[in-house]
Amino acid sequence: MRLASESSMESVGLENMKEAFCDFTAAKQLLDHHLKESQLQVNEAYREDFRQLDKIINENLWYYKSVKDFIAKSARLSFQSNIESRFNSLLNGGNPIIEKSKLIENMTPSGSSPLPLQTTPSNIAIPTPVRPTAIPDRPRSISPSPANDPDKKLLDLYSMNTFIDVDTLMDIYHKFDSSVLLIDYRLSSSFKSDHISLFANIINIDPLSVKPQYIIQDVIDHSLLLSTFKEKETFTNIAKYELVIVIDQSSIHAKLAQDLLRFIAILDEKNHDPKYRLKRKPIILDGGFDEWVYFMNNQATRNHTTQQTLTQSPMAMNNITNFQQNYIHTKPFLSRSPSPTGLFTAFPRSHQTSRFGNGPSKQHLSQPKMLMPISSPLTRTRSPSPSPVFRPAVKVASLTSSSPAQLIPNNTPVLQVSSVNTPFRSASPNKSPILVSGLYNLGNSCYMSASLQCMMGTKELTNYLLQDIYLKFVAKDSKLGSRGKLTKEYQSLAKTMLANTFKHAPTNPKNFKKVVGTINSAFDNCYQQDSAEFLHFILDTIHEDLNWSANKESLPAITDEDEANREILPMRLASTIEWERYLKTDYSTIIEIFAGQYASRLECGNCHKTSTTYIPFNMLSVPVPSLKRELNLYDCIDSFVSSEILTGDNAWKCPRCRESLSTKKKLTITRLPAVLIVHLERFSLSSGPNLTFVKNTSRINIPLKMSMKRYWPQVQDEQERQQLKKLPPRGQEGEWEYSLYGIVRHYGTLDGGHYISEVKKNGTWVKFDDDKVKVSDTMGKKGESDGSAYILFYEKIC
Structure with missing residues (x-):
């Protein structure tokens, strides 16, 4: 007997150990083959010889395992980074015995009994699996290779079981790769992060896109709507x-999982169109992707935790060597078929510059030359639509004085964690705390205070951030945002304001402003700033802090064919598809509450070809038109969605006409949020040699209740209605009635003015002028009295 230690294997050399490993594997599989053939032979002695050889090999399987572990440790090759080269010989149908250097570290000889995945010897501690780095996808085969007749019996055997383990999966891969379809039934974000890339044919289907009543045709038409043609x-x-x-x-x-059961039932449905009927019952990987991760990490780490002392029999090894010399090169031990190798333009209005999320879906190769903005460059535009938010009416409190404490019931309930099972759901709005505390002016900081008071008056956001639930969603490694720093300080400010509400005291926001200044130097001073710009910054930063999809790669650009198909779809349907694409990279509580979407469509004046871009917003910036009559808010929104003609350098260069002719441009609001923020663009550049911002002080009739139904694109026919039912509604239902609950007002000029806010608290309008708080005496039946309304906060009520 002698020891098979790591030192002895190192002395032999890594390449020699690889050769021994491959020869041993080939010998075992070839012996299995001959044992099966020998069952048909009459000569009992011949059959007995193979039984003896089989016994010798099985007695020495420990050596096979030790060699395999030694190679995995010594090579120290990342499975994910060089998977292509190591599987090259098998993928091309070559003979692994000839290409021994292309080792498959986790290959188990056919017929052997592999160690159970979840159990190891008591003296070996398997470390917690670490998810491997994503594998670069290799070209996929879309033409399945047929299996040979003898192989079909083995496939029938596999399909008799509902579940297979990872070893069986690898065996199927080795033998039938190009004949098998692997469906990764996980969230698309999880698939993008990491997935199995071995198989020639693999696709991802997101469970959220599959409904119980679907058949395979529905999966193709709807669940794979955003997938590539391949x-x-x-x-x-x-x-x-x-x-x-x-x-x-x-x-x-x-x-x-129930959703997996339903999906298997969809695949296995016997009443399918024959062109979708499976040849065999679909099978499931037991333990799913987590088990695969465990298996792969276990292969590379098992030998790092212990030095096992192994013994071997020289006689046995000699017998195995003799067997290899006699039979190993007679024919390949693995026979398999080779695997086959496998215009949307945004011309934002001068007042519409999107910074929210990733912006437009796609931009044209040629952008028109834009004129100098006619409105404040500090204005921005925002993004997509959230899920339905429950907002019950709040009982109106009777007020007899301007004391903040009287706005709060004595029995204000303590915050409780919501039982609703969603990460963005806060405590019930009818139990929401009411924050009535002024904010000290830190030197021209009224622009900040006015916006913050309206933000604090947004019940859904305040309830959510006052709890610590949000902490589990902070994107600490995000390349954007503040990695949770601003959101944490915002929460701290809200808690202080809540405490000071009961003390009848104002709040000093110096810590919050200091953090804001460290993140954005534009606010690290005592100059007057645009309240709308500050509000955009706060929404953007909190969104990136809490973005579930932080650091995810941008979605691949859609093909020209997909663009053309999308262009002919009804706008409601096309916008919903684009919204689902957007949510793959941008999703947070800010999206849930404030985000909407509008479409910018260009139409060539010559051939009438169209190009549409779908743009997310979280603040709708609308122009203030010049009309001779008294304005109302609907006039401003009508002006936003009205058509305009672009000519000259601003015209779109039509790809069909190949020249810039007159272009008709129209914006359409395609998704509406739970909380609609409307920014009135009162500032514009003056004409003449001295460019300064002038303010439009026109009085605008601001309704306390507003209907947005007329701006929402209607369903064109029953076919479109049925198509929309197969996509997530995400709150795009109801009568689109909104109620005003907050106003930021501006007095004076952009550089030397003053901001205040009025916020509806428990049914009563409260005026916040820095640290001074009192019941508003200006809010009557209208939200406007003197041309000061600048930013409006509306919440959806039905």
């Missing part, structure tokens, strides 16, 4: 694959 074609050919394997995140046979 992915759709791969799934459309599902009936041509010999076997379909489905994986989710972590389902096991003892506890199968």
Whole structure:
């Protein structure tokens, strides 16, 4: 007997150990093959020889495992980074015995009994699996390779089981890669982060996109609506694959996720169109992707935790060597078929510059030359629509004085964690705390105070941030935002204002302003600033701080064919599709509450070809038109969505006409948020040699109740209605009635003016003028009396 230690294997050399490993694997599989053939032979002695050889090999399987672990440790090669080269020989149908250097570290000999994935010897501590880095996808096959007749019996055997383990998955990969379709049934964000890239045919289907009543055709038409042409074609050919394997995140046979069960039922439906009928029952990877991660990490780390002392028999090794010399090069031990190798333009209005999220879906290659903005460059535009938010009416309190304490009921309930199962759901709005505390002016900081008072009056956001639930969603590694610093300081300010509400005291926001200044130097001074610009900054930063999809790569640009198809879709349907794409990279409580979307459509005046861009917003900046009659807010919104003609350098260069002719441009509001912030663009550049900002002080009739239904695109026909039902509604339902609950007012000029705010608290309008707080005496039946209304906060009530 002698020891097979790491030192002895190191002395032999890594390449020699690889050769021994491959020869051993080939010998075992070839022996298995001959044992099966020998069952048909009459000569009992011949059959007994192979039984003896099989016994010798099985007695020495420990050596196979030790060699495999030694190679995994010594090579120290990341499975993910060089997966292509190590599987090259098998992918091309070559003979692994010839290409021994291209080692498959986790290959288990056919017929052996691998160690259970969840158990290891008691003296080996397996470290917690770390998710591997994503594998660069190799070209995918969309033409399944047929299996040979003998192989079909093995495939039938696989499909008799509902579940397979990772070893079986690898065995299927080795033998039938190009004949198998692997469906990764996990969230698209999880798939983008990391997935199995071994198989030639793999697609991702997001469970959120599949409804229980779907059939395969619905999955193609709706669930894969945002997928590439190749992915759709791969799934459309599902009936041509010999076997379909489905994986989710972590389902096991003892506890199968209901959405996975439903999806398997969809695939296995016998009443399908014959072109979608599977050849065999689909099978599931037991333990899902988590089990795969565990398996891969275990392969590389098992030998790092202990030095196992192993013994071996020289006689046995000699017998194995003799067997290899006699039989190893007679024929390849693995036979398999080779795997096949596998214009939207945004011309934002001068007053519409989107900074929220990733901005427009796509931009044209040629952008028109824009004229000098006619409105304040500090204005911005915002983004998409949230899920429905429950906002019950709040009972009106009777007020007899301007004391803040009298605005708060004596039995104000303590905040409770909501039982609603959603990460962005706060405590019930009818139990929301009421913050009535002025903010000290720190030197021209009224622009900040006015916006903050309206933000604090947004019940859904305040309730959510006052709890610590948000902490689990902070994007601490985000390249954007403040990595949670601003959001934390915002929460601290809200808590202080709540405490000071009961003390009848104002609040000093110096710490909050200091943090704001460290993040954005534009606010690190005592100069007057634009309240709308500050509000944009706060919304943007909190959004990035809490963005679920922080640091995710931008979605790939859609193809010209997809663009053309989208252009002919009804606008409601097309905008919903674009919204789902947007949410893959931008999703937070800010999106949930404040985000909407509008479409910018260009139409060539010559051939009438159109190009549409869908743009997210969280603040709708609307112009103040010059009319001879008294203005109302609807006039401003009508001006925003009205058509305009672009000529000269501003015209769109039509790809069909290949020249810049007159272009018709029209904006359409396509999604509305739970809280609609409307910014009235009162500032514009004056004409003449001295460019200064002048203010439009026109009085505007601001309704306390407003209907936005007329601006929402209607469903064109029943077919579109049915298509929309198959996509998530995300709050795009109701009568679109809004109620005003906050106003930021501006007096004076842009550089030397003053901001105040009026916020509806418990049914009563309260005026905040820096640290001074009192019941408003200006809010009557109208929200406007003197041309000072600048930013309006509306909440959806139905």
